Amino acid sequence: MIRSALMNVMTGAALKAGRGLKRDFGEVENLQVSVKGPGDFVSAADKRAEKVLFEELSKARPGYGFLMEESGAVEGSDKSHTFIIDPLDGTTNFLHGLPIFSISIGLVREGQVVAGLVYNPANDDMFVAEKGQGAYLNNRRLRVAARRDLGEALIGCGTPHIGKANGHARFKQEFSAVMANVANIRRLGSAALDLCYVAAGNYDGFWERDLQQWDIAAGIIMVKEAGGYITDADGGPDPLAKGTVCAGNDLIHRALLALVKQA
Ligand code: 2AM
Ligand code: CA
Ligand code: CA
Numbered sequence: 001m002i003r004s005a006l007m008n009v010m011t012g013a014a015l016k017a018g019r020g021l022k023r024d025f026g027e028v029e030n031l032q033v034s035v036k037g038p039g040d041f042v043s044a045a046d047k048r049a050e051k052v053l054f055e056e057l058s059k060a061r062p063g064y065g066f067l068m069e070e071s072g073a074v075e076g077s078d079k080s081h082t083f084i085i086d087p088l089d090g091t092t093n094f095l096h097g098l099p100i101f102s103i104s105i106g107l108v109r110e111g112q113v114v115a116g117l118v119y120n121p122a123n124d125d126m127f128v129a130e131k132g133q134g135a136y137l138n139n140r141r142l143r144v145a146a147r148r149d150l151g152e153a154l155i156g157c158g159t160p161h162i163g164k165a166n167g168h169a170r171f172k173q174e175f176s177a178v179m180a181n182v183a184n185i186r187r188l189g190s191a192a193l194d195l196c197y198v199a200a201g202n203y204d205g206f207w208e209r210d211l212q213q214w215d216i217a218a219g220i221i222m223v224k225e226a227g228g229y230i231t232d233a234d235g236g237p238d239p240l241a242k243g244t245v246c247a248g249n250d251l252i253h254r255a256l257l258a259l260v261k262q263a
């Protein structure tokens with residue numbers, strides 16, 4: 001288990017914000033919800049959690065910059081460190097009473113994710129990773145699945161959102177290509193957790209397009225520190241910049257990427 005000062009700060013902030021999310025999840029029907037765009041919702045729970053995370057992290061690491069889904073960028077005096085935060089990844093699940101959502105915190109140093117945390121308050125799953133230190137779920141060290149045969153693999157994915165007409169056509173082709181070659185496919189709705197499920201070996205692989213940095217910053221280091229491979233969905237080396245991902249162990253990643261790229 002990672003017990004660095006930084007990870008203590010990040011877990012403390014996530015647990016505090018998570019208590020608020022648990023409370024709000026218990027009375028989700030009373031939450032104020034607004035619409036940011038087609039199929040894109042934000043609730044008072046997202047905003048409250050983000051406020052707690054910003055307060056706690058900026059108190060402990062004054063000077064670090066922030067990039068947050070709901071409040072945008074906050075520049076710090078320290079130009080080399082930025083926290084990238086999604087206070088509630090899986091808002092749609094949350095608002096529908098499905099306990100598959102998370103808080104995601106990544107720390108980027110000079111363009112590279114050096115620490116990540118993904119916390120699901122509904123079941124207290126706390127995933128953490130630091131560069132060179134491994135990835136953990138609660139106290140258990142994580143390792144990506146060992147499966148070698150794509151035909152036996154369980155693959156996760158993300159579906160395009162309403163209003164993305166090009167994305168729909170492309171996704172249908174990718175989905176058919178992958179479905180014809182794997183054991184089965186899942187779609188859970190929190191990209192941050194999806195990448196943790198690759199790190200933990202629950203999914204053998206995962207791909208999704210049209211993501212934001214806060215959806216994947218923490219998940220990227222989780223997969224890498226669990227011994228996995230992660231690229232953008234076209235095989236490029238910087239999924240954080242591209243906003244697309246393809247992940248798995250070395251063999252599954254390579255085979256899945258070939259299907260997605262060809263589609
Ligand atoms: P969110 O719940 O924080 O918005 C699931 O496929 C991923 O896409 C999640 O990380 C989710 O993050 C994000 N997402 C959900 N609805 C979206 C939309 N309308 N536009 C862009 N991203 C969305
Ligand atoms: Ca959102
Ligand atoms: Ca998100």
Ligand code: CA
Pocket residue numbers: 046069086087088089090091
């Ligand atoms: Ca969010």
